[in-house]
Amino acid sequence: MAAQNATHAHVATETATESEGIRDREIGAEQHHLDRVYRRLEEKIHEAEFLMDDAAKRGQVGTPGALAERDAQVFRAGVHLNRLNNEFEDFLFGRIDLLLGKDGKKGPDGAYTSVEPADDAVRGDEAEIAETLHIGRIGVLDADYSPLVIDWRAPAAAPFYRSTPVAPGRVVRRRVIRSKGRRVLGVEDDLLRPELRATLDGDALPVVGDGALMAALGQARSHTMRDIVASIQAEQDLVIRAPAASVTEVEGGPGTGKTAVALHRAAYLLYQDRRRYAGGILVVSPTPLLVAYTEGVLPSLGEEGQVAIRAVGNLVDGAEAEVYDEPDVARVKGSSRMVKVLRKAVRGALDVPASGAAVPERLRVVAFGARIELGADELRRVRNTALGGTAPINLLRPRARRLILDALWSKSGGPRRYTDPELAAEARSAFDEDITTEDYFIEFLDAWWPELTPRRVLGCLADEKRLNRWARRDLNPREIRKLARSLRRLDAAGKGPLSVHDVALLDELETLLGVPARPKKPREADPLDQLTGLEELMPQRTESRRERAERLERERRDYAHVIVDEAQDLTPMQWRMVGRRGRHATWTIVGDAAQSSWSDPDEAGAARDEALGTRPRRRFRLTVNYRNPAEIAELAAKVLALAMPGMESPSAVRSTGIEPRFVVAGADLAASVRAEAEHLLADVDGTVGVVVPMGRRVEAREWVAGLGDRVVVLGSLEAKGLEYDATIVVTPAGIADESPAGLRVLYVALTRATQRLTVISGERDDPDELGVPDLLRD
Numbered sequence: 073m074a075a076q077n078a079t080h081a082h083v084a085t086e087t088a089t090e091s092e093g094i095r096d097r098e099i100g101a102e103q104h105h106l107d108r109v110y111r112r113l114e115e116k117i118h119e120a121e122f123l124m125d126d127a128a129k130r131g132q133v134g135t136p137g138a139l140a141e142r143d144a145q146v147f148r149a150g151v152h153l154n155r156l157n158n159e160f161e162d163f164l165f166g167r168i169d170l171l172l173g174k175d176g177k178k179g180p181d182g183a184y185t186s187v188e189p190a191d192d193a194v195r196g197d198e199a200e201i202a203e204t205l206h207i208g209r210i211g212v213l214d215a216d217y218s219p220l221v222i223d224w225r226a227p228a229a230a231p232f233y234r235s236t237p238v239a240p241g242r243v244v245r246r247r248v249i250r251s252k253g254r255r256v257l258g259v260e261d262d263l264l265r266p267e268l269r270a271t272l273d274g275d276a277l278p279v280v281g282d283g284a285l286m287a288a289l290g291q292a293r294s295h296t297m298r299d300i301v302a303s304i305q306a307e308q309d310l311v312i313r314a315p316a317a318s319v320t321e322v323e324g325g326p327g328t329g330k331t332a333v334a335l336h337r338a339a340y341l342l343y344q345d346r347r348r349y350a351g352g353i354l355v356v357s358p359t360p361l362l363v364a365y366t367e368g369v370l371p372s373l374g375e376e377g378q379v380a381i382r383a384v385g386n387l388v389d390g391a392e393a394e395v396y397d398e399p400d401v402a403r404v405k406g407s408s409r410m411v412k413v414l415r416k417a418v419r420g421a422l423d424v425p426a427s428g429a430a431v432p433e434r435l436r437v438v439a440f441g442a443r444i445e446l447g448a449d450e451l452r453r454v455r456n457t458a459l460g461g462t463a464p465i466n467l468l469r470p471r472a473r474r475l476i477l478d479a480l481w482s483k484s485g486g487p488r489r490y491t492d493p494e495l496a497a498e499a500r501s502a503f504d505e506d507i508t509t510e511d512y513f514i515e516f517l518d519a520w521w522p523e524l525t526p527r528r529v530l531g532c533l534a535d536e537k538r539l540n541r542w543a544r545r546d547l548n549p550r551e552i553r554k555l556a557r558s559l560r561r562l563d564a565a566g567k568g569p570l571s572v573h574d575v576a577l578l579d580e581l582e583t584l585l586g587v588p589a590r591p592k593k594p595r596e597a598d599p600l601d602q603l604t605g606l607e608e609l610m611p612q613r614t615e616s617r618r619e620r621a622e623r624l625e626r627e628r629r630d631y632a633h634v635i636v637d638e639a640q641d642l643t644p645m646q647w648r649m650v651g652r653r654g655r656h657a658t659w660t661i662v663g664d665a666a667q668s669s670w671s672d673p674d675e676a677g678a679a680r681d682e683a684l685g686t687r688p689r690r691r692f693r694l695t696v697n698y699r700n701p702a703e704i705a706e707l708a709a710k711v712l713a714l715a716m717p718g719m720e721s722p723s724a725v726r727s728t729g730i731e732p733r734f735v736v737a738g739a740d741l742a743a744s745v746r747a748e749a750e751h752l753l754a755d756v757d758g759t760v761g762v763v764v765p766m767g768r769r770v771e772a773r774e775w776v777a778g779l780g781d782r783v784v785v786l787g788s789l790e791a792k793g794l795e796y797d798a799t800i801v802v803t804p805a806g807i808a809d810e811s812p813a814g815l816r817v818l819y820v821a822l823t824r825a826t827q828r829l830t831v832i833s834g835e836r837d838d839p840d841e842l843g844v845p846d847l848l849r850d
């Protein structure tokens with residue numbers, strides 16, 4: 073979509089009053105249409121209810137499928153109306169007026185399918201509008217099956233997003249409609265064929281307004297992200313509607329709409345193939361803050377509970393990351409070198425006594441009236457044989473048990489005593505039963521080959537000497553020391569606060585250990601749902617959004633589609649974890665290498681390739697920055713040039729005329745930050761984000777205490793993906809020096825603001841006389 077309206081001579085000659093009159097008339101016309109939509113939905117509910125009553129009176133006449141379908145109709149219509157009344161502020165948001173198409177075919181949504189105009193659609197410079205389509209969050213058909221509203225994801229809606237004055241197709245006028253509940257508030261038009269004298273029902277086609285996109289971008293930001301359904305741009309629409317096959321990779325700088333596009337794509341995929349994707353889409357987000365920020369977008373698009381949005385530190389059931397590791401510890405935990413360390417650890421952990429118990433060094437049993445003993449060497453031999461298998465450690469336990477019994481049997485002289493195979497088998501079975509029913513044998517087995525949990529093994533890594541045995545080939549002594557020290561947060565059973573990077577280690581451990589089969593609880597199914605597939609369509613009927621997302625995570629690790637947001641940040645170990653959840657999936661991966669906080673992009677790239685396997689990849693690039701005004705984008709570009717020389721920054725779509733502000737903190741950083749936050753609160757209507765080095769998060773909250781919930785303090789790594797009306801970046805050098813990827817982290821911090829940016833320098837920033845820190849000077 074063109075960012076600005078095409079101008080039109082017809083409009084230019086209107087007087088202000090005349091154009092007000094046209095605007096009111098056009099709003100009235102759209103209001104008339106919206107009223108019709110609501111009437112139609114109410115009608116559908118009555119129709120469906122009548123059918124239900126009627127069927128009930130006639131004693132359940134009809135097939136069970138037909139009855140269920142009627143029930144489903146009532147339900148669907150009810151949900152539609154309920155949503156229209158309560159949830160969608162702007163259910164109806166678009167309209168396109170089209171020329172006659174090349175062929176006269178209609179699609180299932182009742183709209184003509186051809187993209188190109190018929191040869192005789194334009195005569196000279198005159199044309200008649202042949203079709204008008206209204207676009208909304210869900211589709212509604214009239215009683216005669218003509219489309220009252222087209223779902224934004226339907227093919228017929230694509231021209232609303234894709235047509236440009238250069239390639240208008242059949243679209244003459246595109247209109248963005250602003251509505252709230254049942255009321256139309258405004259309209260904004262783009263004229264895509266300004267050269268035409270187009271008529272609609274015999275009258276000249278009026279054009280109103282000046283730029284729906286700009287209006288959307290200028291709005292104050294709140295603590296939740298808005299959908300962009302009314303103003304998706306052509307390059308974004310290509311990604312949203314890309315075929316779901318294999319891997320769709322999207323690169324784009326800050327603010328180019330990657331997150332927004334990824335979420336709209338999830339809604340699009342559900343629309344395209346609900347059976348395949350319902351409940352089977354996982355969105356992996358870098359932080360819980362970004363999950364909270366984006367969680368409302370899908371419901372606003374009419375998709376509830378169908379998609380699991382999870383923070384990467386929250387992907388493993390029962391493990392919720394609460395803390396961040398120091399950058400150099402994170403670097404070790406995220407590295408693929410940890411795979412080898414963990415492989416050794418799961419074996420070694422069998423020898424680590426659980427608290428209060430010793431690992432047995434011998435086994436003594438009495439069988440057939442004789443004492444038999446296996447000593448330490450024999451037990452070790454049996455263990456090594458058992459470990460020779462490739463199965464996960466916990467699943468090798470039955471094999472180890474059998475090998476122990478074999479060893480005891482052989483030592484008892486049994487094989488020599490019974491030469492007849494049948495007798496031998498009988499005697500062996502009695503021998504095994506004698507031993508295995510004794511408590512001491514069960515206790516022995518529990519201590520000698522305990523069922524290990526991922527947390528317990530992780531806890532075992534906290535002992536530096538032990539870790540050194542397992543890791544010395546793969547990690548250096550300093551790394552081993554730091555890793556062990558960071559895990560001392562956990563007790564011997566592995567209980568205690570986890571870091572984001574611990575979670576990927578737990579997932580790896582779970583795979584290495586295996587989960588012994590437990591009896592599954594059968595899932596309760598509503599017979600109606602089974603008949604109609606309604607369960608997939610309307611899951612919120614029985615469960616809340618959160619409950620369903622949690623259940624899906626439990627039931628289904630193998631998703632049908634995996635979307636990775638901020639993919640540049642996934643460590644190799646995290647790629648392995650995410651990869652396990654999409655072994656048979658198609659993928660959408662969005663990211664920006666320039667914002668990566670991972671220090672070794674090549675290693676992460678290799679892990680990403682491994683997770684995606686040989687699936688073909690389709691690549692897209694988003695080029696326009698919708699978040700930052702040009703003044704802020706230009707400043708950020710200076711850091712980009714240092715962080716990633718040669719990398720192009722996206723072009724900002726608007727400018728505010730307000731330059732970033734530079735402040736040098738005196739001795740009292742706290743007072744400076746507070747004063748600047750107060751200024752910004754007065755300057756903007758929405759939120760103010762204060763980005764500080766990770767280590768200063770706690771004290772910084774004190775600096776702005778009492779300023780209200782429009783001000784949010786963030787550690788540099790937490791700012792990922794978020795945005796604020798105004799941002800204060802505190803001590804750029806402090807952020808840049810935090811880690812090897814510090815300059816890229818600073819680039820992220822500088823690109824969060826939609827309107828105002830203030831940079832506060834400390835001593836290490838070496839500010840010039842204008843207060844501009846060294847890192848941000850030309």
Ligand SMILES: Nc1ncnc2c1ncn2[C@@H]1O[C@H](COP(=O)(O)OP(=O)(O)OP(=O)(O)O)[C@@H](O)[C@H]1O
Nearest residue numbers: 300303304305326327328329330331332698699793
């Ligand atoms: N077509 C659009 N219409 C209106 N707003 C848009 C559009 N595209 C993007 N935006 C807005 O621009 C802002 C940035 O979008 P988003 O957060 O998705 O970008 P991003 O590429 O993920 O950024 P980052 O890489 O910095 O996290 C959001 O406020 C989003 O709503």
